[in-house]
Amino acid sequence: MTSTQQELTVTIGGVSRTLPTVRAGGMGRVPLVEFIGDSEFTNAVAQEMVALIPEGTEVLLTVVTNALPLTHELSDRSGLPYVCARKKRRTYMQNPIIQDVPSMTLGVAETLWLDGPHAARLKGKQVTVVQDVVASGGTAQALARLVERAGGTVNGYLAAFRQGDSTLPLVALQSLPKTL
Ligand SMILES: O=P(O)(O)OC[C@H]1O[C@H](OP(=O)(O)OP(=O)(O)O)[C@H](O)[C@@H]1O
Numbered sequence: 001m002t003s004t005q006q007e008l009t010v011t012i013g014g015v016s017r018t019l020p021t022v023r024a025g026g027m028g029r030v031p032l033v034e035f036i037g038d039s040e041f042t043n044a045v046a047q048e049m050v051a052l053i054p055e056g057t058e059v060l061l062t063v064v065t066n067a068l069p070l071t072h073e074l075s076d077r078s079g080l081p082y083v084c085a086r087k088k089r090r091t092y093m094q095n096p097i098i099q100d101v102p103s104m105t106l107g108v109a110e111t112l113w114l115d116g117p118h119a120a121r122l123k124g125k126q127v128t129v130v131q132d133v134v135a136s137g138g139t140a141q142a143l144a145r146l147v148e149r150a151g152g153t154v155n156g157y158l159a160a161f162r163q164g165d166s167t168l169p170l171v172a173l174q175s176l177p178k179t180l
């Protein structure tokens with residue numbers, strides 16, 4: 001990883017990306033990881049993450065948006081099924097489990113929606129929570145609550161990047177600075 005005052009370059013699986021940064025309040029510039037629209041980087045990261053999937057995992061659980069293509073590729077490579085929570089209610093949902101996300105480092109308050117039939121796929125399973133980035137850990141905690149409320153067990157937390165100082169027992173490929 002190399003960084004200058006305004007940008008940060010990461011390399012994973014031989015693929016390098018200079019991360020865009022956004023100004024976040026008084027925090028300075030925050031590096032942004034983007035998998036949406038970047039299949040080459042997504043595939044390289046997923047390939048490296050396969051080996052980090054915690055032993056005993058039966059199902060992967062993620063949340064839209066940016067983590068979705070990554071988890072899709074991880075599922076494809078590992079053969080493990082995945083389930084995805086939404087951030088909006090959809091009209092076709094049946095008895096969704098609704099879970100608020102505690103305050104996040106960058107974003108606004110969110111509510112996660114897990115469709116009932118998808119929640120059923122977590123019941124009695126060892127579930128690993130998959131994210132693109134874990135910062136405060138608030139999203140990961142909300143996903144863990146969804147697992148528990150669906151009758152599954154959290155087997156671990158896996159992310160491409162750790163950003164900040166969450167105390168979650170997280171496995172990540174790389175750490176990013178909170179600000180540049
Ligand atoms: O550990 P936390 O502080 O909870 O933050 C991590 C979350 O923040 C980002 O999501 P973002 O809000 O940018 O949503 P998006 O993926 O839908 O763009 C990222 O994709 C993680 O899901």
